[in-house]
Amino acid sequence: MDIARILITAGEPAGIGPEIIVKMAQKPCTDQLVVCADPDLLQQVASEIQLPLALTELDLDAEPKPHQIGHLWVIPCQLKRPATSGQLNQENSAYVLETLGIASDLAQQGLVDAILTGPVHKGIINDSGLKFSGHTEFFAERCGCDKVVMMLATEGLRVTLATTHLPLREVADAITPELLREVITIIDRELREKFSIQQPRILVCGLNPHAGENDHLGNEESRIISPTLAELNQELDSTLIGPLPADTAFQPNKIDKVDTVLAMYHDQGLPTLKYKGFGKAVNVTLGLPYIRTSVDHGTGLDIAGSNIADIGSMQYALQFTQDLIQRRRQS
Known part of the structure; x- marks a missing residue:
């Protein structure tokens, strides 16, 4: 060897x-x-x-x-x-x-x-x-x-981030169709090339509580995230699921069926990952x-x-x- x-x-x-x-x-x-x-x-x-x-x-x-x-x-x-x-x-x-x-x-x-x-x-x-x-x-x-993506992984869970080290007040403005398209394309390619996953399944969190609650708690989901996922689902040989409320996205019956969860910001995804696997987790830079x-x-x-x-x-x-x-x- x-x-x-x-x-x-x-x-x-x-x-x-x-x-x-x-x-x-x-x-x-x-x-x-x-x-x-x-x-x-x-x-x-x-x-x-x-x-x-x-x-x-x-x-x-x-x-x-x-x-x-x-x-x-x-x-x-x-x-x-x-x-x-x-x-x-x-x-x-x-x-x-x-x-x-x-x-x-x-x-x-x-x-x-x-x-x-x-x-x-x-x-x-x-x-x-x-x-x-x-x-x-x-x-x-x-x-x-031009762009890389942060992933943290532990046994049974991979979390990727749309934005990384940004102040929370800047996150909503950073979530654009262009950003999501770039991030998801990198994730899709790297899951294939680095992880040997032929048809990636990516669960995407919403930005707002309850994924916007039909625009009552924010409209980034209906205005930006959902349309972008619909376009990419037509273009990529992968499955994009969401946007789902982040407070229920990490249930075992959901994460067991996907290859990564894409969180919109740092502290949306990483607390769950670190609770599940702190001390036995790894940070990977995709791209x-x-x-x-x-x-x-x-x-x-x-x-x-x-x-x-x-x-x-x-x-x-x-x-x-x-x-x-x-x-x-x-x-």
């Missing part, structure tokens, strides 16, 4: 990302795990939590080698200032973005098979003067993609020219340095990433 090269970014250096990566190094894996981070930071964390860690700088020209327990391949990227667990430092924001840029460039060049990202702290990055709304938007801009996944949690600044960070989400994300790589190779 061909060995995949999976590049992991460590995320916020003061958070739990480096600890999770050191703990992941102690687990078996059939593929090559490469980390883009400051080697001194990884060794520092390994020493603090008393776990063995050997690091080898990656030779990109060499063939991928399977993971060895207690060892990681590393692409060095130097911190601007030493990191202290739980204490954010604006001066290290550029380092975080540098690791993401390196990862994206290597994936675009085909030198790694996928990117798995650790959690970052959007607030401190923006406080430092660097514009950053999230991994999804960063990778889209880096790749020159990029490469595979990009992520953990489903934040930086955990309150527990950083305590040696209690759980690696469940990273393990699930890694397994999910490996599955996507194999599906891509088979197709």
Whole structure:
């Protein structure tokens, strides 16, 4: 079996990302795990939590080698200032973005098979003067993609988002026929290409309570969402269901029959997903020219340095990433 090269970014250096990566190094894996981070930071964390860690700088020209327990391949990227667990430092924001840029460039060049990202702290990055709304938007801009779609997945449920990191007051204006057409087309294509689903079934939530209640609670459903779904149902070899009220869209008898639920905004879809699978969920960016996944949690600044960070989400994300790589190779 061909060995995949999976590049992991460590995320916020003061958070739990480096600890999770050191703990992941102690687990078996059939593929090559490469980390883009400051080697001194990884060794520092390994020493603090008393776990063995050997690091080898990656030779990109060499063939991928399977993971060895207690060892990681590393692409060095130097911190601007030493990191202290739980204490954010604006001066290290550029380092975080540098690791993401390196990862994206290597994936675009085909030198790694996928990117798995650790959690970052959007607030401190923006406080430092660097514009950053999230991994999804960063990778889209880096790749020159006009549009990408955020998906979170756990056992038995995939949720995709029409809008991502927008203030709630801006969401309604963002829901346009053009946006929905673009988002659903990406979802349809990626479910076929990345997930090997030949005829996707997509459940679409309404924007308003009760999906507008026959225009008594808003008319975006009748004016925008329903007509767009009707057009796409004629054009795509897939099934679009909705718009349905979001408060009943996630019932088992509905989600068991579809391949993803499309929510209109971030907090419409993700609370249910995270309630169902927090700690065993994965974030996937659809529409990029490469595979990009992520953990489903934040930086955990309150527990950083305590040696209690759980690696469940990273393990699930890694397994999910490996599955996507194999599906891509088979197709």
